[in-house]
Amino acid sequence: MLINDTILVSMSEEVANKYIxxxxxxxxxxxxxxxxxxxxxxxxxxxxxxxxxxxxHINYCHSGECEDPDLHIALxxxxxTILDYLE
Numbered sequence: 001m002l003i004n005d006t007i008l009v010s011m012s013e014e015v016a017n018k019y020i021x022x023x024x025x026x027x028x029x030x031x032x033x034x035x036x037x038x039x040x041x042x043x044x045x046x047x048x049x050x051x052x053x054x055x056x057h058i059n060y061c062h063s064g065e066c067e068d069p070d071l072h073i074a075l076x077x078x079x080x081t082i083l084d085y086l087e
Contacts, residue, residue, distance in 0.1 A: 005056060011049045018042040053082055 018041055025038045057079045 008052055011052060015045045015049050018045050050082065054079055
């Protein structure tokens, strides 16, 4: 389910690239305004990535594909884990 989402894959690559950019800006001792801008961009990308994952889980849980109650509970637990990890 998550692996087949090409948008999610590209979003994760975007988050990784923004994280690397943040590291570069910090290491290069850039001006504070640039650091804040890069951190804001990273936070926004993580927020959108997190929202996409959660919406995908919710849509799957309420689709006809998820008829197994144990799987439904596992997916809800996945969402909680993702939220805790990305917090």
